[in-house]
Amino acid sequence: MLEHKCHGIKKAWHRASPHYGSSRHSTFDFMLGAKADGETILKGAEDTWEDHSYLATYMNRNGSFANMRIYPLGLVLLDLQSYDSDIQSKEEADSLLNKIEEKMKEPSQDSAGQVKHLPPIVRGGAIDRYWPTADGRLVEYDIDEVVYDEDSPYQNIKILHSKQFGNILILSGDVNLAESDLEYIRAIMGSRKEDYTGKDVLILGGEDGGILCEIVKLKSKMVIMVEIDQMVIDGCKKYMRRTCGDVLDNLKGDCYQVLIEDCIPVLKRFAKEGREFDYVINDLTAVPISTSPEEDSTWEFLRLILDLSMKVLKQDGKYFTQGNCVNLTEALSLYEEQLGRLYCPMEFSKEIVCVPSYLELWVFYTVWKKAKP
């Protein structure tokens, strides 16, 4: 029951209290000498608490604050949050943290244990540097500029500049490709083991133009790229030129054509016309992370694409696609199961590749039709 007297409310409180937990709030105020410091005071108070566990919130005049949470068994977690990220604030925070580290290391603190100081997290700024990996790990990128940020009818399109990876295309929050990622393009083209000369190629997706740009160099006969989102192409042709060169400047070249269309009706049309390709490269979407294929329409979409792709693939043709992060073993197994459920019997191989900007190893698949007996 609260002990403060607050005018006439007290009576009503008494009536209501049987239904609620009540709070006993004791205050006890001290005015200590000018030399008293907070650390010592807290340390003194700490000993009287039963499990030596507490939460202290420190406030600064400028609105920044820190929490110190002391758990049993010696775990002390300190969080410092300040609003401005100007250099002065940074220096103040660093100096404060260094002081605390020194205090913690003082022999009197019995800190035989370890100290860990993570790099600060910048939140709510104009530049977002945190783009978690497909397997859910927290990673910070060296982003220093938002180059492009637009919503198309299909997705949010961001192109962010990384100091080491060049411009990075991020579609609806997923890191898609950076200008550093030639390894991705090589992997999804068959890791330099294929001869594209004089071949017919179909690219599904491929919005950044990287695959198209590389294949066009290899004297293929005809490359068709089917990409639904004109706005991604517009962004990439302007800001991902280390990836696409000038290949997206025109939607048609001597040996290639870009169709701005949904790939499903295009695949159906090609299948109906009996059109066939030596290579089909599916650069549409990673294998869904969901491990419930029955519940997830993405898996239906994926299988439809696979089935239609096989219909337009020559008997001795090859189908290349990305899988997902190598750690997502369940999702990858499910994808491999889907490959066994297509209208025609298939075989596949897979390869693990390090794509620089992904910060995780990625699986790529090569799929082909089983030789007829």
Next chain:
Amino acid sequence: MLEHKCHGIKKAWHRASPHYGSSRHSTFDFMLGAKADGETILKGAEDTWEDHSYLATYMNRNGSFANMRIYPLGLVLLDLQSYDSDIQSKEEADSLLNKIEEKMKEPSQDSAGQVKHLPPIVRGGAIDRYWPTADGRLVEYDIDEVVYDEDSPYQNIKILHSKQFGNILILSGDVNLAESDLEYIRAIMGSRKEDYTGKDVLILGGEDGGILCEIVKLKSKMVIMVEIDQMVIDGCKKYMRRTCGDVLDNLKGDCYQVLIEDCIPVLKRFAKEGREFDYVINDLTAVPISTSPEEDSTWEFLRLILDLSMKVLKQDGKYFTQGNCVNLTEALSLYEEQLGRLYCPMEFSKEIVCVPSYLELWVFYTVWKKAKP
């Protein structure tokens, strides 16, 4: 001035107060209907605060707590901290955060802005998954096991298991090499452009045995590896076998020898004996991050190593070394300056390589003696 009456202390307080900031603490308690919820109450209160900024701390019975800090201009930061990381706690936290996200997205909240939910950070556990990059970015590894953790007279040695990278050697907090990192070994051996057949090779450091293992395969004449820390070798030969094979099982083989010694006196001895090598591979330490070469003895050490290495390098020999993260441009420039200050004129080339477990691009140097005129 505090308004609570606390026995006889009040008078002393008055005496002391001219020198201190005093605090006016007004309390006002409400007992609302059973259906009143915290969100609504806070929202009501918020409007009366001048800059609409506040910090709320929510507590749970089990000791977990959350801070909600509302800054002006619509930035709301929520932090949730709980002690146990068992599955139930995780599910509770997730469900709580999902509920809050829904609330924030309600039209009444006018949240036209963005929502960002970072993966949770696990602190103080037996397994530390956070090993920041050389350029100071926060990155989380998929560590699931501490394989080895010992302090040698020289450094802390950790070998941690990563699901995707295999075992990772971490020396005094720096990610050194993972079993996935053949690219590192290839790069520091000259990126497969060198012919090691019949050559004399000196490896400085190289504790994980990766370089030694690869060179031994290439039918070199004799490889000397000089590593100071027997304990790292012991750890690596047991837990980094995908890197070192069986090459560290014995300190001497048909065409190699491992010296457990400080490399400086060894280099001096070799120089005195007039012993020369076709390749010197410095795998000792990355280029120091410090940009004050005059103040930092690491730079002195580095230049001493360089000078001595050149003394044992054949006139047409090559010296390979790692540099640092490609983003540390100042440190790299300083290193290149050092190369110009050696006793003999040198030339160099550099290459940027993606080492899978580093999560950042890395610079490698090839250094050679300028042809005599």
